[in-house]
Amino acid sequence: MAQTTRKPVKKKSGIQPFYYVLGGLALVGVVAIGLTVLRNRGGGAALEPVPLEGLTNQQLVEKAQGVKLGPDNAPAKMLVFSDYMCPYCGSFAAQIEPQLKQEYINTGKLQLEFYDFPLGGAHVHSFLAARAARCAGEQNKFWEYHDKLFASLQEWGTSQAPPIDKLVEYSQTLGLNRSDFEGCLKSDKYQEAVSAGRMLGDALGVNATPTLIVNGKRVRANIGLDMPALRELLNAEIGTN
16 A cells, blocks of 8 residues: 555444544644646646645645545445555556445445545646546546546656656547547646545544545554455445434
8 A cells, every 4th residue: 555654543343433524524723735847848837736725624625625435325435535646546547446336336325436535746747637526527537537547657657757648548548529629638727626535534533545544443554455345344334324
């Protein structure tokens, strides 16, 4: 599991009491995060989280624009904080998400809500990739692009320069309008949404990716990539609703 510089706190149970996103969330001062801008690439697209200040709790959640999969009335809600350059997130996307869709999301038992949590540092292109997936979402291909990013990490993630051309290439592979996608990617669109996702995760104590929160309670890291254990946890949650 990819981690920030904060040390994780050891817990004993598989699902930990955690903060509720829409209630009881205490943000004590929002710290402005550094801004880097794509230069000489046809736009003012940020490569790192941009400063966001003075937001209320509700405004931060709304600005983060979590991407939902599954019905709003599902008895279990899962928040996923993820980074596109995190190999563990790739494993979750490739191995766990398909099973969740088949067993829980498609049957109306679970709603998954994806939030960007670009770690930065060695994950130098994760913020840009997150914005690219949001741009694909404008053409109703967020999840397809999300899968493509994780599956192709060794192609775009190793680039020394911002992998603009490769990200645009993926849009064509998925049948998106190239011009519209490229225009979105090279603009400042979604830089605040992705920044808000990172800030929301920070406020909730997220310190690694992927981090899963089910019905307001954080799932232990070793459970998140273990489908039998995750299945047991979800069944227990659904049974209490």
